[in-house]
Amino acid sequence: MTCRSVLDTLSFFAGDYQSPKKPLLTEKCGMYVCNCNGVTRNEVDEAIAAGAQGPEAVLAHHGCEPCCGRCLPEIADGIAGGGMACANRSLVAAE
CATH class of the missing domain: 1.10.10 (Arc Repressor Mutant, subunit A)
Structure with a gap:
């Protein structure tokens, strides 16, 4: 699995459950x-x-x-x- 497909998968699962106040891990200083x-x-x-x-x-x-x-x-x-x-x-x- 490539990095891009991992990010796409994470985005798919985050969907409606992702808080707008807390960005995904990949968007933060790691x-x-x-x-x-x-x-x-x-x-x-x-x-x-x-x-x-x-x-x-x-x-x-x-x-x-x-x-x-x-x-x-x-x-x-x-x-x-x-x-x-x-x-x-x-x-x-x-x-």
């Missing part, structure tokens, strides 16, 4: 920060730009609250570093 709540790097940056001062405030900005807590240190690092967007950070594969 990295999730919070898997429990589905919050991406771009959404973290959006919350930081809106004035969120801590990880809980970032999640609250998107109507979420911490679940397992594994994302909180990464969000805190993003706040301290001035943002998390794909253009602001380089991703390094684990060795």
Whole structure:
């Protein structure tokens, strides 16, 4: 199956069930920060730009609250570093 056919299949199944407020995964900056709540790097940056001062405030900005807590240190690092967007950070594969 090619990438295009996968996208077509995803679009078919999303259909009426896709929320207009939440784009498909393929339309987002592909990295999730919070898997429990589905919050991406771009959404973290959006919350930081809106004035969120801590990880809980970032999640609250998107109507979420911490679940397992594994994302909180990464969000805190993003706040301290001035943002998390794909253009602001380089991703390094684990060795």
